[in-house]
Amino acid sequence: MTVHHHHDHDHPHDHAHTAAQGSSRKLVLALGLTLGFAAVEAVAGWLSGSLALLGDAAHMLTDSLSLGLAAGAAVLAQRPPSRRHSYGLGRAEILAAFINACAMVAIVILIAVEAVDRISHPQPVQGGIVLGVALIGLAINLVAVWLLSGHGHDLNVRGALLHVIGDLLGSVAALVSGAVILLTGWTLIDPILSLLIMLLVLVSAMRLLREALHALMEGVPLHLDLGEVGRAMTAVAGVQSVHDLHIWTVSSSRIALSAHVVLRHIDDWPPILAQLQHALRERFGIDHVTLQPEINEQRIAVDVLRGERAVRDGG
Structure with a gap:
């Protein structure tokens, strides 16, 4: 019997294309905010001699690179199919999510090691500067989270959002630790809170890693049976x-x-x-x-x- 194939192209791919354009714009905006604040935080850390702020600035810089990767993947995904890539380059988004999840796991390990070292060898932290910079970071990260929310099935944007949420939690932790250090002088609060936050981020990163790997292995989408x-x-x-x-x-x-x-x-x-x-x-x-x-x-x-x-x- 003759084999019949049908591709349902009537469904609006224009809608998916418009959604991809919107997500790429939001990723670029989030990238600008994150990169800008990373520079501010690095300067503040250098002026105050705060290793906590310098470490978080490095974390923000890494997240900026991840957001750049996600934005680039979103742009690639908008390219139409070609003779060489008959499905287009949409899979680049999933690959970017996989790389972002791996990067987040690496960051969690590095920060956890540093936090344990600071618990063993406490270092002075200027609570006032930490508190002030944390307030600015909290506001910026809230805007970035708002920009990237609402893309539940987009693994690429979710990967970028995961990094921004990690930054947001970092700002909250810095805010709490700055306040506690100002009021009590207890500097151990900073590495202890960092460990708790990294545990939460690790759980989310592993979930994203599992979903991205599942998609790369062409498994049935997790929301379908x-x-x-x-x-x-x-x-x-x-x-x-x-x-x-x-x-x-x-x-x-x-x-x-x-x-x-x-x-x-x-x-x-x-x-x-x-x-x-x-x-x-x-x-x-x-x-x-x-x-x-x-x-x-x-x-x-x-x-x-x-x-x-x-x-x-x-x-």
């Missing part, structure tokens, strides 16, 4: 069964599906195809669909056998 999608397809009138069903993530904003659809009657394929497209798009958000219709060969064999018997009986 393969069995549920298959049942929804077989629930369409005229569909007898579905096999060789595959669902994978092409990019953060695009999910693809391919399957063989067994029909009762091949003549019913056009309306069945339209119903399947609609169900997959509206219920599951799957807009890139490749389906191969098949007729029930066992039923054909039974019909042929009955026909042969009828011929013999008639003969």
Whole structure:
């Protein structure tokens, strides 16, 4: 039987393209804010002799590089498909999320080692300067978090948001530690809070790492259930069964599906195809669909056998 493929290109890719443009603009804005504050924090740390501020400035600089990577990946993802990259470069976003998660794990380890060292060897911290810079950092990071929120299924933006949330928690910790140091002079509060925050960031980083690796391995998107999608397809009138069903993530904003659809009657394929497209798009958000219709060969064999018997009986 002739193999039929269908790609559902009617679903608005323009919407995904517009969303990608919006996310890239927000990433660039967040990058500018983070990089600018990292410079301010580095100067403040150098003037005050505060290792805590210098260390956090280095952390912010690393996050700026991560945001730059995420922004670059978002721009690449907007490029249309080509002969060499038939899906486009949308997978760059997922790769950037994977790299960002790995970088965050490395940062967590480095800061944790430094925090343990500071607990063993306490160092003087000027609470007033730490408190003032932390207030500025808190305001800037809140704006950055607001810019990057609302992109739940975009692994690339989530990776960047994870870094910014780490900075936000760092600002809160610096704020608390600055206040405690000013009021009590107890400098150990700074490394202790850093360890607690790094533990929270590590949990989020590992979750992002797992999801990005899952997508790179072309696993079924975590928010979808393969069995549920298959049942929804077989629930369409005229569909007898579905096999060789595959669902994978092409990019953060695009999910693809391919399957063989067994029909009762091949003549019913056009309306069945339209119903399947609609169900997959509206219920599951799957807009890139490749389906191969098949007729029930066992039923054909039974019909042929009955026909042969009828011929013999008639003969």
